[in-house]
Every structure is written in structure tokens, then in C-alpha cells.
Amino acid sequence: MVQVKSAYWQNVVDEAQKHPAVPGLDKIPFFSMAPMEAVTDSVFRRVVAHAGGPDVYFTEFTNARSITHPKAKFTAQARLHVAKGEKMPVAQIWGNRGIDFETASQDLKEHGYQAIDINMGCPSGTIIKNGGGCDMIRHFDDAATVIASAKTSGLPISVKTRLGFNELDTFETWIPFLLKQDIPLLTIHVRSRKEMSKVPAHYEYIDRLVQLRDELAPHTLLQINGDVKDRTAGLELVRQHPGVDGVMIGRGIFENPFAFEETPKEHTLEETLSLLRMQLDLYDKFNADYGPLNFKKLRRFFKIYVRHFNYASDLRIALMDTKNTTQARELLDKFDQQWAAQKAADTIAITQDR
Numbered sequence: 001m002v003q004v005k006s007a008y009w010q011n012v013v014d015e016a017q018k019h020p021a022v023p024g025l026d027k028i029p030f031f032s033m034a035p036m037e038a039v040t041d042s043v044f045r046r047v048v049a050h051a052g053g054p055d056v057y058f059t060e061f062t063n064a065r066s067i068t069h070p071k072a073k074f075t076a077q078a079r080l081h082v083a084k085g086e087k088m089p090v091a092q093i094w095g096n097r098g099i100d101f102e103t104a105s106q107d108l109k110e111h112g113y114q115a116i117d118i119n120m121g122c123p124s125g126t127i128i129k130n131g132g133g134c135d136m137i138r139h140f141d142d143a144a145t146v147i148a149s150a151k152t153s154g155l156p157i158s159v160k161t162r163l164g165f166n167e168l169d170t171f172e173t174w175i176p177f178l179l180k181q182d183i184p185l186l187t188i189h190v191r192s193r194k195e196m197s198k199v200p201a202h203y204e205y206i207d208r209l210v211q212l213r214d215e216l217a218p219h220t221l222l223q224i225n226g227d228v229k230d231r232t233a234g235l236e237l238v239r240q241h242p243g244v245d246g247v248m249i250g251r252g253i254f255e256n257p258f259a260f261e262e263t264p265k266e267h268t269l270e271e272t273l274s275l276l277r278m279q280l281d282l283y284d285k286f287n288a289d290y291g292p293l294n295f296k297k298l299r300r301f302f303k304i305y306v307r308h309f310n311y312a313s314d315l316r317i318a319l320m321d322t323k324n325t326t327q328a329r330e331l332l333d334k335f336d337q338q339w340a341a342q343k344a345a346d347t348i349a350i351t352q353d354r
């Protein structure tokens with residue numbers, strides 16, 4: 001079993017062992033929710049936690065320079081806001097200048113963050129033009145510099161990356177290079193930058209990645225990311241690829257807000273819609289503190305909760321036309337009344353049939 005040098009990540013590993021034993025696995029992997037820009041803010045993290053969340057959360061990525069920049073500080077604060085009672089997430093940052101990582105990581109530490117992750121996998125053209133995300137795969141020196149600079153804070157510094165920029169086989173140099181940076185956790189989205197998310201994740205490389213880790217950095221945890229839809233699928237992946245320590249899930253949460261629950265079960269419509277109501281309420285509070293937020297961005301979440309039941313598409317279409325949370329709540333109330341009336345009518349019909 002990997003002995004991690006970071007107390008934070010060792011604790012994550014230890015806590016994961018408290019989940020029920022899984023046949024065929026000596027060690028239970030930890031699960032994390034992937035960092036997702038405009039998705040995994042404090043509001044959504046709390047909703048996911050309510051639905052049976054993962055062991056670890058990551059914030060959406062934040063530009064390292066913006067964290068202490070006088071003009072960008074307020075937006076960065078919104079991205080990095082952590083609510084009272086919320087499990088402290090890992091802060092994910094991006095950039096390419098050492099000095100920015102030194103100041104950002106110090107600031108994050110002062111704000112109570114206990115771990116930092118560096119984004120070396122974002123495929124976006126804008127981020128790459130600015131030397132961040134996947135561009136690091138073409139600039140090993142920058143990668144080493146930002147890791148070393150972030151480490152000056154004393155916090156554990158992890159990295160999330162892809163297998164390569166254009167070619168997949170560059171991972172044979174890129175991943176060993178990262179493993180030699182003495183980091184507690186390496187998360188690999190098993191695709192190249194060029195592939196974006198358009199091809200199936202390359203699970204065929206996982207055993208080689210485990211081998212590299214075992215040879216070069218036995219103290220580094222290895223987390224796999226890409227196309228894992230829920231906890232059950234993640235456990236199966238680890239069963240097939242022993243040595244993987246953690247599984248990160250991103251888009252799976254859009255299909256199923258209960259993706260992380262220990263024992264998958266059917267959820268009632270009331271349960272699912274109550275998650276949406278929770279998100280509306282938390283959004284209002286967040287909007288009061290950091291707004292005005294763009295309501296259109298919130299609307300993109302509605303389809304997560306409004307699916308797989310009769311009339312779901314009608315309700316979803318109506319919700320997509322709302323302009324604010326009050327209208328959305330009114331619609332949900334109206335739907336509840338109609339749903340109750342429909343259920344009562346069905347019951348009467350069944351009784352009459354007898």
C-alpha cells in the first residue's frame with residue numbers, strides 16, 4: 001500500500017477505508033469530484049454532498065495570478081468560497097509563473113485551504129495561449145517551477161494532467177517527469193489534449209501508469225480520471241487495474257447527482273427535485289454575497305434533476321424559460337400540485353377498475 005508523505009492525502013486514503021468493504025479489493029480507493037469550471041463551486045458541492053458526495057472535492061480552476069491581484073480578487077474569492085460546514089475542497093489553480101504560485105499558495109493557506117492542485121490538463125486554447133493547463137506538457141521547466149513555487153507554502157501540491165499534448169506516447173516521458181517532482185498525488189485524465197473528450201478514455205494505459213508510479217514514486221498516489229460514471233463503475237475499474245488509489249468523476253454527476261452514493265438505489269422524484277430546490281436556495285445566498293451572477297448558468301443544471309420521469313421534458317422546457325429563482329420555484333410548486341392531482345386521479349382510476 002502506498003505510504004503518502006502528506007498527512008492530508010494519507011488522511012483521505014485512511015478515511016476511504018471506512019466505506020463498506022468491497023469484494024475483490026484489498027484497499028478501497030478514494031473518490032473525488034473533478035474540478036469543473038462554472039460547475040463545482042460551493043453551491044454545487046453542497047448539493048452533491050447532500051446527495052452522498054465523494055471523499056474529496058476540487059474547486060473549479062482559478063488563475064494563480066488572480067488570487068492576489070487587486071482587480072481580480074473578488075471573482076477569485078467567489079470561485080474559492082467555502083461555506084461553513086462544507087468539507088474543505090482542494091484548491092485547483094493554473095498559470096505558468098512561479099511568483100504567482102508562491103503568492104497564491106500562501107494566500108490559499110491563509111484562507112484555510114489544506115491542499116492545492118495544479119492544472120496541467122486543461123485543453124482550452126485561451127489557457128494554453130497563456131502558458132497554463134496542457135501547455136505545461138510542452139514546457140517541463142515551467143511545470144517544475146510552478147510545483148516548486150507552490151510548495152513554498154508548505155501545503156501538499158498535487159497535479160492533474162493528461163497523457164500527452166498531441167501524441168499519447170509522450171506520456172512515457174511526461175508522467176515520469178511529474179512523478180519525479182515528489183508530489184503526493186498525480187491525477188491523470190487518460191486522454192491527450194488533442195483528443196479533448198471525443199474518444200473513449202484510454203484505460204489500456206492504466207497498468208503501465210501504475211508500474212511507472214511503483215518504480216519512480218512509490219509515495220505518490222495515482223488517481224485516474226475519464227468516463228467513470230459513478231462509484232460502482234469506479235470500483236470496477238480499480239478491480240481491473242490494481243494499484244490505482246483514487247478515482248475522479250466529472251461528467252457522471254450530470255447524469256446522476258447520486259453518482260457517489262455507497263449503495264446505489266432508486267430515488268424518488270421528490271428527492272431529486274428537492275436537490276434542485278436546495279440548489280436554488282444556496283444560489284440565492286451566493287448571489288447575495290458575490291452576485292450579480294448570470295442566471296443562465298444556473299439553468300444549465302436543471303437537466304441534472306429533471307429527467308427520467310413522466311412529463312420531465314415538459315417541466316425542463318418550462319424551467320429553461322425562467323428568468324430567476326422565484327419563477328423556477330413557482331414552476332416547481334405548480335408541478336408538485338399537478339403531480340399530486342395526477343397521482344390522485346390514477347389512484348381513483350385503479351380503485352374504479354377493481
Ligand SMILES: Cc1cc2nc3c(=O)[nH]c(=O)nc-3n(C[C@H](O)[C@H](O)[C@H](O)COP(=O)(O)O)c2cc1C
Binds near residue numbers: 037248249
Ligand atoms: C464543464 C467542465 C468544466 C471543467 N473544468 C475543469 C477545471 O476547471 N479544471 C480541470 O482540471 N478540469 C476541468 N474539466 C475536466 C474534468 O475535470 C475532467 O477531467 C473531464 O471532464 C474528464 O472526466 P469525466 O469523463 O469524468 O468527465 C472540466 C470538464 C467539464 C465538463
